Amino acid sequence: MTLKELVKIERLKKYFPVQSGVLSRVTNHVKAVDGVDMTISEGETVGLVGESGCGKTTLGKTIIKLLEPTEGSIYFRSDDITGLSPSRMRPYREKMQIVFQDPYGSLNPRMKVESIVSEGLAIHNISTPGERKGIVRELLRTVGLREDALPRYPHEFSGGQRQRIAIARALALNPEFIVCDEPISALDVSVQAQIINLFMELQEKFRLTYLFISHDLRVVRHISDRVAVMYLGKVVELAPSGELYKNPLHPYTRVLISSVPVADPDRQKKMTVLKGDVPSPIDPPAGCSFHPRCPIAVEKCSSVEPELRDAGGGHLVSCHLA
Amino acid sequence: MESALEIKDLTVSFSSEGRKVEVVSGLSLSVPRGKIVGVVGESGCGKTVTALSVMRLIPEPPGRIEGGEIIFDGADILRSSDRDMRALRGNRISMIFQEPISSLNPVFTVGDQVGESLRTHLNITKKEEKERVIALLKLVGIPAPESRMKNYPHELSGGMSQRVMIAMALACSPEVLIADEPTTALDVTIQAGILELIDDLRVRLGMSVLLITHDLGIIAEVADAVYVMYAGKVVEHAVTRDLFKNPKHPYTVGLLNSIPDLRGLKEKLDAIPGVVPSPGSFPPGCRFQDRCPLAIDKCRNEEPPFSEHAAGHYSACWRADEVTLQV
Numbered sequence: 313m314t315l316k317e318l319v320k321i322e323r324l325k326k327y328f329p330v331q332s333g334v335l336s337r338v339t340n341h342v343k344a345v346d347g348v349d350m351t352i353s354e355g356e357t358v359g360l361v362g363e364s365g366c367g368k369t370t371l372g373k374t375i376i377k378l379l380e381p382t383e384g385s386i387y388f389r390s391d392d393i394t395g396l397s398p399s400r401m402r403p404y405r406e407k408m409q410i411v412f413q414d415p416y417g418s419l420n421p422r423m424k425v426e427s428i429v430s431e432g433l434a435i436h437n438i439s440t441p442g443e444r445k446g447i448v449r450e451l452l453r454t455v456g457l458r459e460d461a462l463p464r465y466p467h468e469f470s471g472g473q474r475q476r477i478a479i480a481r482a483l484a485l486n487p488e489f490i491v492c493d494e495p496i497s498a499l500d501v502s503v504q505a506q507i508i509n510l511f512m513e514l515q516e517k518f519r520l521t522y523l524f525i526s527h528d529l530r531v532v533r534h535i536s537d538r539v540a541v542m543y544l545g546k547v548v549e550l551a552p553s554g555e556l557y558k559n560p561l562h563p564y565t566r567v568l569i570s571s572v573p574v575a576d577p578d579r580q581k582k583m584t585v586l587k588g589d590v591p592s593p594i595d596p597p598a599g600c601s602f603h604p605r606c607p608i609a610v611e612k613c614s615s616v617e618p619e620l621r622d623a624g625g626g627h628l629v630s631c632h633l634a
Numbered sequence: 635m636e637s638a639l640e641i642k643d644l645t646v647s648f649s650s651e652g653r654k655v656e657v658v659s660g661l662s663l664s665v666p667r668g669k670i671v672g673v674v675g676e677s678g679c680g681k682t683v684t685a686l687s688v689m690r691l692i693p694e695p696p697g698r699i700e701g702g703e704i705i706f707d708g709a710d711i712l713r714s715s716d717r718d719m720r721a722l723r724g725n726r727i728s729m730i731f732q733e734p735i736s737s738l739n740p741v742f743t744v745g746d747q748v749g750e751s752l753r754t755h756l757n758i759t760k761k762e763e764k765e766r767v768i769a770l771l772k773l774v775g776i777p778a779p780e781s782r783m784k785n786y787p788h789e790l791s792g793g794m795s796q797r798v799m800i801a802m803a804l805a806c807s808p809e810v811l812i813a814d815e816p817t818t819a820l821d822v823t824i825q826a827g828i829l830e831l832i833d834d835l836r837v838r839l840g841m842s843v844l845l846i847t848h849d850l851g852i853i854a855e856v857a858d859a860v861y862v863m864y865a866g867k868v869v870e871h872a873v874t875r876d877l878f879k880n881p882k883h884p885y886t887v888g889l890l891n892s893i894p895d896l897r898g899l900k901e902k903l904d905a906i907p908g909v910v911p912s913p914g915s916f917p918p919g920c921r922f923q924d925r926c927p928l929a930i931d932k933c934r935n936e937e938p939p940f941s942e943h944a945a946g947h948y949s950a951c952w953r954a955d956e957v958t959l960q961v
Contacts, residue, residue: 363821364792470909500676501848502925505892505905512902527821530851534894534903557896571826573851575893577875585830586823588777590791 317390318521319352319375319489324384326367326374330594343593344370346545347384349620352489357515357522359536359553361529361568363590367545368525372491375523376408377401388489406436409482413494415474419466425452425477426462432484451480454517455510472503479510483518492524496531508535529572533557538626541565544593544601547620551627561623561634564602600631608633637705638842639665639688639727639810644702646683646692648913655914657683659866661702665810670836670843672857672874674850674889676910680866681846682732685812687712688844689729690719706810725755728803732815734795738787744771744798745783751805770801774831793824800831807839814846829856850889854878862886865911865921868940872947882949882957884926890959920952928953 325348327341344367352358360368373379375386377393385394393404412418419428429451430444439447449459455476466474475495482490492511496504508531514520526532532539533553540550541562549562560566570584588605591597597604603613612632620630646658658680665671675681686692688704690711704711706727711719728751731737739747748770749763758766764783771779774797787795796816803811813832817825833856836843845857853860853874860877862870862885870883881887888906908925911917917924923933932952940950951957 363823472909500910501850501889502676502892502906503909505894505903506907508894509903509905529822530894530896533896567823569896571822572896573825573829573849573855574896575850575854575878575890577854577878579854585827 316354317351318354318356318388319350319523320387320390321348321350321375322385322387324348324350324371324374324386325382326370326379327382340594343545343596345374345381346593346596348542348545348547350540350547350550352521352523354488354521355515355519356538357524357536359532359539360523360525360542361527361532361539362542364527365590365593366542367593368527368542369493371542372410372493372523372525376410376489376491377404378410402436406432406485407487408489408491409485409487410491410493411475411478411482411495414498415471415478416466416498418478419474421466424463424465428466428477429480429484432481436485438485447484448480451483454483454514455480456506470503471499472507475499475507476510479507479514483514486518487520489521489523492522494526495524497526497528504531511535529568541568544591544596546601546630547628548602548631549627549629550620551629552625555625555627559627561627561629562602562631563606563608563633567607636667637664638667639844640703640705641684641688642703642705644684644687644704645700646680646687647698647700648696649698650696653914656700657866657913658687661863661866661868663861663868663871665842665844666858667842668836668840669858670833670845670856672853672860673844673846673863674848674853674860675863676848678865678910678912679863680913681863682814684863685729685814685844685846688727688810688812689723691723691729721755724751724803724808725806726808727810727812728806728808729812730796730799730803730814730816732818734792734799734819735787737799738795740787742786743783744785744787744790748783748798748801748805751802755806766805767801770805771798773804773835774798774801775827776801792820793827796820796824796828797831800828804835804839808841810842810844811836812844812846815848816845817852818847818849825852832856850878850893862889865916866913867921867950868948869922869951870949876944876947880944880947881959882943882947882954883922883951884928884953884957885922887957887959888925920950928956 324345326345327343329338330340332339362368374381385392388404426448429448433439433444452461457476496507524535536553539553539556540547543564549565560569567584567586586605599614599616600618603609618630618632620628623629641663644658644661647654647656673681687699699712745767748767752763752766767783768779776782776797817828857874859873861868864885870886891904906925919935920933920938923929938950938952940948942948943954
C-alpha cells in the first residue's frame with residue numbers, strides 16, 4: 313500500500329451551540345468533536361468505533377464538510393479545504409462521498425432509482441443526459457442490482473438492496489474517498505456480510521479510501537487497515553487493526569473489545585462491564601474524559617489531560633498509564 | 635426437564651388487504667425452568683410474533699392465532715379468559731420490549747411506570763409501592779433511584795431506559811421473562827451489563843428466560859439452548875454448544891459464517907445470497923431452498939420434517955447429515 317496522504321485533519325473541532333432562556337442565548341456548547349488529528353492514506357480503510365453519542369457521525373460529516381468545522385483544518389490531497397465557499401468546494405465534493413446508516417431515510421421515496429443514482433452526475437454536469445442511463449446501468453451492475461431496477465422506487469426494495477442503491481449513488485461521481493456511516497447496522501445479519509464484501513470488492517476495483525464508522529467492533533476489525541477509537545469527541549487510541557485487537561493499550565478500548573459477544577460457547581466468559589453512562593459532551597470531565605469510568609484511573613487522570621502519543625509502531629494512545 | 639413454558643404447534647396469521655398470511659407456522663418450543671433459551675432469526679422470521687403470542691398481545695384483527703397451545707403452569711394460555719390473562723401478564727409472565735425509548739410512556743414518571751404493575755397485581759400501600767420501586771431500580775443498577783424515579787423517560791439515556799423496562803418487567807418477580815432483543819438498541823458496553831443482569835436475576839430469582847435476538851454472539855454468551863427460526867418456522871434446535879460446534883442446518887451455518895471474527899481470522903465473509911423472504915412469499919418445499927448452497931430438487935418440492943439427527947439435536951433439512959461448518 314502506498315502511504316500517500318489523501319485526507320488529513322488537524323485539531324478538528326465541531327461544537328454545537330446549546331440555546332436556552334426566552335432570548336435563546338447561546339449558553340453552552342456540545343463538544344461533539346473536540347480536537348481530532350488523523351491522516352488517512354490512499355486506498356486505506358480507517359475504522360471509527362465508539363459508543364453512541366461519542367461524535368463518530370459528526371466527525372465523518374465534518375471531514376467531508378457536510379458540517380462546517382468550528383476549528384481546525386481539513387486537507388484533501390494537501391489542499392486546505394477548511395474555509396472553501398460552497399462553489400469552490402464543488403470539485404472536492406465529487407471526490408468525497410458518503411453512505412448513510414438508514415437506507416430507508418436516505419433515499420428520496422419520490423424519486424426513481426435512475427434519478428437517485430444519476431442526480432449527482434446532473435448536478436456536476438458530467439456526461440450528457442443520453443449517456444447517463446448507460447452509466448447508471450453500469451453502476452447498478454457494479455453494486456449487484458439488475459437493470460430492471462432503473463424505473464422503480466426505493467420502497468420496492470429490501471434494506472440490503474436500498475443500501476446497494478445508496479452505494480451506487482456514492483460511486484456515480486467516481487469518488488476517491490467515501491465516508492461509510494454505519495452502512496450495515498440497519499440490515500439483517502445474513503445481508504450484512506453481502507454488503508461488507510461489496511465494500512471490499514469496490515475498494516479493490518476503484519482504489520477507494522474509506523472512513524468506516526460503526527459501533528460493531530467485529531465489522532470494523534474485519535474491514536479496516538487501521539482503527540480509531542473515539543470517546544467523548546476525542547480519539548483515544550488509533551492503531552493498525554490487528555495490533556489494536558491483540559494489544560489494546562487504552563483501558564476504554566479494552567472494555568469495548570471485551571464486551572463484544574463472541575459466537576463461541578467455549579470461550580471463557582469474560583465480558584467486562586463498564587460503570588456508568590457516557591458523560592455529557594456539554595461538560596466533559598476534567599483531565600482524561602474517561603477517568604470517572606476508568607477501572608485503573610489514578611489521581612493524575614482527573615486533572616491532567618493525556619496527549620495522543622505514539623507508543624511505538626504507529627500505535628497511538630492517549631492514556632497516562634499505557 | 636420440567637418446562638416453565640411450552641409452546642406446541644403454534645400457528646399465527648395476519649391478514650392485510652383481504653389476504654391471509656401465515657407468519658408463524660407450527661412452532662414448538664420449550665423453556666426449561668431456570669434456564670435461558672435463545673431464539674435466533676432475522677427480521678420477519680416470526681420471533682417477535684411468537685413472543686407476543688405468549689403474552690396474548692397479538693392484535694386481533696388483523697392477527698389471528700390459528701392453532702396450537704401455550705402451556706404455562708399446566709394450563710393453556712390461549713384458552714384462558716382475558717381476566718385470567720390480565721392476572722398473569724406482567725405478574726407471572728412478563729416481557730422486555732425491543733425499543734426502550736418508545737415502549738415507555740413519555741407522560742408518566744419512571745416511578746409511576748415501574749409501580750404500575752405492583753399496583754395492579756399486588757395489594758400494597760403507596761409507601762410500600764415506593765419502597766419496592768426504589769429496590770427494583772437499585773436491583774437493575776440505576777444509581778440514585780430515589781431521584782431517578784421522579785424522572786420522565788426523555789431524561790434517561792438508552793441504557794437507563796432499558797434498565798427501567800427491565801425493572802418494570804421484574805416488578806412482580808415473574809416466573810417467565812420474555813426478552814425481545816433487549817440490547818439491540820444499546821451500545822456493547824451497556825449490552826454486556828444488561829445481559830449480565832438478566833443472567834444474575836435468573837440465578838437469584840429462579841426465572842426462566844426466553845431470549846430473542848438476531849445476534850449469535852449473545853446466544854453463545856448466555857443461552858443454554860437455542861432455537862433457530864427462519865421464515866416462520868423453527869429450522870434447528872439444540873443445546874448451545876452442539877449448535878455452534880456441530881450445526882445441522884445450512885441456514886445456521888450461513889449465519890455463523892457471515893459474522894466477522896474479532897480475531898481477524900476470516901479473509902472474506904461467506905454471505906448467504908439473496909434476501910430474507912417476507913411472510914406470504916415463502917418459497918415452496920423448504921423455505922430456505924432458494925438461498926441454500928446444498929439445495930437439491932427434493933428441497934424445492936417437499937418440505938423437510940423437523941427431526942432428531944443426534945441426541946437432542948433437531949433440524950429441518952433433507953441433507954442435515956451432510957451439513958458441516960465448511961459448506
